[in-house]
Amino acid sequence: MGRFGGGEFVVICEDLSNDAEATQIAERMLAELNRPIPTPSGERTLSASIGVAIGCAQRPMSPDEVIRQADQAMYQAKMEGKARIVTTWTSAQL
Numbered sequence: 001m002g003r004f005g006g007g008e009f010v011v012i013c014e015d016l017s018n019d020a021e022a023t024q025i026a027e028r029m030l031a032e033l034n035r036p037i038p039t040p041s042g043e044r045t046l047s048a049s050i051g052v053a054i055g056c057a058q059r060p061m062s063p064d065e066v067i068r069q070a071d072q073a074m075y076q077a078k079m080e081g082k083a084r085i086v087t088t089w090t091s092a093q094l
Contacts, residue, residue: 008071008074010067010070011025011029012066013025019054019087019089022052022054022087023052023085023087026050026052026085026087027085029048029050030047030048030050030083030085033045033046033047033048033083034046034047034083047082047083048083049074049075049077049078049082049083049084049086050074050077050084050085050086051069051070051071051072051073051074051075051076051077051085051086051087051088052070052073052085052086052087052088053066053067053069053070053073053087053088054087054088054089056089069088070088072088073086073087073088074086
C-alpha cells in the first residue's frame with residue numbers, strides 16, 4: 001500500500017486466485033475503516049470510496065493503466081455516495 005496523493009492510496013494485490021478476491025479485500029478495508037476510533041472528542045469513523053481495477057493475463061495492463069482504471073472507478077464510487085466500491089475489468093474480461 002502506498003499514498004498516491006491527497007487522501008488517495010493505492011493497494012496492489014497480485015496473484016489473486018479469482019476476481020472476487022479483489023472485491024473481498026476492498027470490502028474488508030471498508031469494514032475496518034468503519035470501525036469506531038476512540039479520540040479525546042469521542043469515537044470517530046472513517047469512510048472511503050474504493051475503485052478496483054481487475055486485469056487479466058490475456059491483456060496485461062501497464063501500471064499507469066491500472067492506476068487510471070482504478071482512479072476512474074473510485075470517482076464513480078464517489079459519485080454514487082459514501083463508502084462504496086466500484087470494480088472495473090479490462091475489456092478482455094467482459
